[in-house]
Amino acid sequence: REVCLVFVTGKGKANAGGNDLGLLGERMSPFGGKPWSVYVPQGSDWSVTADTDLELAVCSAPGLGGGL
Template sequence: MSKLLVKADKGHGHVAHVTPQSAGWTYVGFDLHRLRPGETAAGKTGEREVCLVFVTGKGKAAAGGKDLGLLGERMSPFEGKPWSVYVPQGSDWAVT
């Protein structure tokens, strides 16, 4: 069993990165992006699928060339369920 404890970097932008290898897991990794209003995080899925999870806040999302509009509604992780977007293999994604 993994005893992974990761603390996000302070500030904004790409603040945490965990791979299956670094966590001792088989499949799942994650990245944490902390964005200021107007900032964008973007990437390509490559051979893996991706789930974008809005932990807090709202953002405009696009995946696979499709504009998904404004998503998210909770302003704290304790205010209900998070919003998420599934992005299949071979796709690009962006959140602003």
């Protein structure tokens, strides 16, 4: 499955597909601007470690394979 991680509120350190994406997110309220998101290709591992209080939405869908 393909995954999209949406940082609804807060900040966290993200890792996806073996890539360190650093600290992501900036809004502390869902109404404080645009959210940050990360696309994770099918079959890739991912992790997020909260740096502040964090609300993370994890969305998934069947993947077609073949990367992006």
